[in-house]
Amino acid sequence: MDCPGRLLPSDLLLLTCSDTTTCSESFEPVYTHPKLMQIRALFASLLVGVPAMLCAQTSARPSPNMTPKLSPESVHRSAIVIDTHADTPQRFVDENFDLGDPLKDGNFNLESVHKGNLGAEFFSIWVDPVPNKGHYARRTLVLVDAVKQQVAKHPGQVEFVATAAGIEEAHRNHKLAVLMGIEGGHSIEDSLALLRQYYALGVRYMTLTWSNSNSWADSSGDIDDVSIPHTKEGLSEFGKDVVYEMNRLGMMVDISHVSDRTFFRTLVITRAPVIASHSAARALCNAPRNMTDDMLRAVANSGGPNSKGGVVQVNFYSAFISQAYRDAQAAQKPEVDKAVQALKDKYKAESKDAPEAEVSKLQRQFADKIPRPPLSALIDHIDHIAKIAGIDHVGLGSDFDGVDGQLPEGLDSPADLPKITAALMQRGYSANDCRKILGENLLRVFHEVEQVAKQLQAENRPRISDRQPFDKPKA
Numbered sequence: 172m173d174c175p176g177r178l179l180p181s182d183l184l185l186l187t188c189s190d191t192t193t194c195s196e197s198f199e200p201v202y203t204h205p206k207l208m209q210i211r212a213l214f215a216s217l218l219v220g221v222p223a224m225l226c227a228q229t230s231a232r233p234s235p236n237m238t239p240k241l242s243p244e245s246v247h248r249s250a251i252v253i254d255t256h257a258d259t260p261q262r263f264v265d266e267n268f269d270l271g272d273p274l275k276d277g278n279f280n281l282e283s284v285h286k287g288n289l290g291a292e293f294f295s296i297w298v299d300p301v302p303n304k305g306h307y308a309r310r311t312l313v314l315v316d317a318v319k320q321q322v323a324k325h326p327g328q329v330e331f332v333a334t335a336a337g338i339e340e341a342h343r344n345h346k347l348a349v350l351m352g353i354e355g356g357h358s359i360e361d362s363l364a365l366l367r368q369y370y371a372l373g374v375r376y377m378t379l380t381w382s383n384s385n386s387w388a389d390s391s392g393d394i395d396d397v398s399i400p401h402t403k404e405g406l407s408e409f410g411k412d413v414v415y416e417m418n419r420l421g422m423m424v425d426i427s428h429v430s431d432r433t434f435f436r437t438l439v440i441t442r443a444p445v446i447a448s449h450s451a452a453r454a455l456c457n458a459p460r461n462m463t464d465d466m467l468r469a470v471a472n473s474g475g476p477n478s479k480g481g482v483v484q485v486n487f488y489s490a491f492i493s494q495a496y497r498d499a500q501a502a503q504k505p506e507v508d509k510a511v512q513a514l515k516d517k518y519k520a521e522s523k524d525a526p527e528a529e530v531s532k533l534q535r536q537f538a539d540k541i542p543r544p545p546l547s548a549l550i551d552h553i554d555h556i557a558k559i560a561g562i563d564h565v566g567l568g569s570d571f572d573g574v575d576g577q578l579p580e581g582l583d584s585p586a587d588l589p590k591i592t593a594a595l596m597q598r599g600y601s602a603n604d605c606r607k608i609l610g611e612n613l614l615r616v617f618h619e620v621e622q623v624a625k626q627l628q629a630e631n632r633p634r635i636s637d638r639q640p641f642d643k644p645k646a
Contacts, residue, residue, distance in 0.1 A: 243593035246602045251342050252588060253291040253566065253610035255352065255376075255484040256427075256449040258573030260294050263317035265528070270321050270329070276535075278571035278584045281328055284347050286586035290610060291338045291348035293448065294318050295573065296374065298358050300383045302527075308365055311358040315351060315372050322349055333373045335617035352425065352448060355381030356388055356413065363416055375617075376423035376448060379413070379433065387413060388437075389430040391459040405429075405436035418442045421624030423617065426450075426470075427460070427486075427568075434466060443623040444474035444481035444616050449568035451491045451552045452559075458491050464559050471560040478619060482612045483560060484568030485552050489577045492552050493544035496577075500541060507537045535575045543580045550594045553608060562604050566613045567591070 259279045262268035270281045284292075296318075298310045322331040330341040332348045341348035351372075356379045359365045366377070382392030387410035389401045402410065414437055417424050424441055426434050427450045438445065447470060453461035462470070462483065473481040489496040510533055518525040556565040571584070581587060592605050600608070 241602050243596045244589065246596065246605050247589045247592040247609070248288055249602075250288070250592075250606040250609040251290040251338065251611065251614065252288055253293075253338065253613045254289060254571070254585070254588075255293045255446065255566065255568040255613060256295050256354075256486070256573070257292055257569060257571040258295045258297060258354075259571065260296060260314045260317050262572060263321060264313060270325055274584060276576065278569075278576070278578070280584070281325065281347070283584035283586040285328075287584070287588040289347060289585040289588060290342045291332075291350060293350045293352045293376065295354045296351055296358065297354040297381065297573075300355070300357055300381065307358050308360050311353065311369070312372075315369075315374070318349065318351055319373075331373065333375055335614055335621060338614060338617070350375050352376035352378070352423075354378045354425075354448075355383070355385075355428075357381070357383065357385045359413070361386055361409065363412065366413065366416060366422075367420065370420045370422050374422065376425045376446060377417060378425040378428050378448060379410075379437065380428050380430075382428060384430075389433045390428055391430045392428065394430040394432075394459070401430075402433075405433035406440065411440050414440045415442070418620075418623055419627040421621045423620050431463075431466070434462075435469065438469050438473050441473060442475050442627065443620045444478050445470060446481055446613070446616060447483045447568070449484055449486040449488075449570045451486050451488075452555045454559075455552055455555055456490075456492055456494045456497060458497060460486075461491055467556055467560040467564075471564040474619065475623065479615060480561075480564055482564050482566050482616050483556050484566040484613065485549065485556065487549055487569045487571075487578050487582060488574040489541075489544050489548075489579060490574075492548045492579065496541060496544050500538075503537055503541065507534060510537070531575060538575055538577050543578065546579045546581050546590060546594060549579050549582065550591070550598065553591075553595065554598060557604075557608070562607055563612055563615070565608055567609065 257279050259268070259270075259277070262277055268277065270279075272280060274280050274283065279292075283289075296311055296314045298307050298314070300307070303310045319331060322329050328346060329349050330337075330344065330346040332338055332341055332350060338348040338350075351374045353359075353369060353374050353376070356377060358377075359369070369377075379388045380390035380392075382390055384390040384393055384399055384401055386400075387402065387407040389405055393399045394401065406414065410433075414424055418441060424437060424443065424445045425448045426437055426445050427447045429437065447462060451458070451461045452467065453463045455461075467483060470481040470483055486492070490500050491497075511530055514530060514533055515525045553565055567588075569585075576583075581590060588609075592609065595605050595608065596602075
């Protein structure tokens with residue numbers, strides 16, 4: 172039903188004028204037509220009233236769709252992406268590899284860094300304990316020097332940093348922040364003096380053990396070997412001094428690789444939150460190197476009374492994230508061991524040692540026979556740790572160049588890191604959640620470790636004894 176006085180579209184036909192006589196003589200009759208005068212008045216009121224109505228509606232009831240949904244690509248590009256473990260320094264020294272070279276059989280180079288928007292990398296300073304026995308410190312220093320030589324070769328693309336603020340500054344400069352972490356406490360050769368010198372050279376975390384126990388801390392790799400001496404409590408008295416001195420220096424305490432007993436003893440001693448630089452969840456893959464749910468929660472609660480807790484950086488190694496892969500690897504082990512021994516015997520007959528590169532190549536050939544797990548296996552571990560420990564306590568610790576290419580499908584280098592962001596968002600993780608996982612959580616812990624160091628350095632308390640472990644009671 173039409174309302175009284177309502178203007179119909181047909182009234183606008185007056186503008187064309189059906190009365191040709193009137194229109195041809197003058198425009199006045201049409202212009203002053205009562206209907207058109209009413210239209211003019213209506214238009215004027217709309218020009219004033221409609222904007223006011225729209226403004227009132229907008230302020231009173233905002234649209235829920237005003238914020239555009241961010242794409243995984245944009246989220247990844249907006250993040251400071253931090254990886255806490257790459258074994259590439261071994262390639263620098265043993266293969267004369269340069270970060271500007273093509274990947275070849277490796278996982279890490281500058282081209283892949285740029286493609287994957289990697290913002291910071293902690294290069295692992297790992298000393299193989301068997302061939303380097305008696306000169307751990309020398310090999311450590313050679314690897315440290317190799318990292319710094321790479322920085323010197325590529326000043327326009329990388330920047331050596333030693334602070335959390337340095338990571339942020341390098342990010343602003345669009346450079347890869349290069350840091351170092353020692354993997355295995357045997358590198359300090361039972362000397363706090365060496366520990367301090369490594370810190371002075373820029374080392375910013377130390378894994379208390381590698382797969383081998385040392386004189387002051389126990390490893391998950393040999394904890395069941397009765398032929399190897401172990402501590403009574405997980406840390407000797409000197410081991411406790413090491414943890415405290417790391418806190419005092421501002422060096423992050425890394426509990427990847429340690430035995431469960433050493434893990435819990437360390438968390439009792441430390442005054443700063445700890446990190447696991449490259450570990451996964453034992454509930455999903457039963458590897459001693461992985462962490463139980465209780466351990467995940469303990470990392471989240473590590474540090475002093477006001478601490479925001481530590482972070483678990485998830486390892487990408489297939490045998491740590493896929494139980495099926497791990498089982499296949501175990502079934503294959505006797506055949507692999509036999510082949511490796513045959514290779515060593517061949518060189519021994521010539522009074523030579525089998526080159527490590529050839530041994531690795533042989534092992535890689537066997538590993539390639541096992542199907543790689545899907546990327547979702549890695550995301551499962553990130554998701555599990557986020558649910559158990561909390562979204563503020565999980566990050567990325569790839570182990571690039573340290574696992575002979577045994578990585579999940581589609582994850583071969585830093586260039587593939589955006590796939591992790593996309594997979595997380597597909598599971599419902601927000602942009603802020605992803606940024607935390609990609610790097611903000613580690614950055615927060617790094618900042619807190621630095622603050623704890625300042626507090627400890629300001630305390631009026633006895634200095635750590637410089638006596639060596641052979642001067643102290645045995646654990």
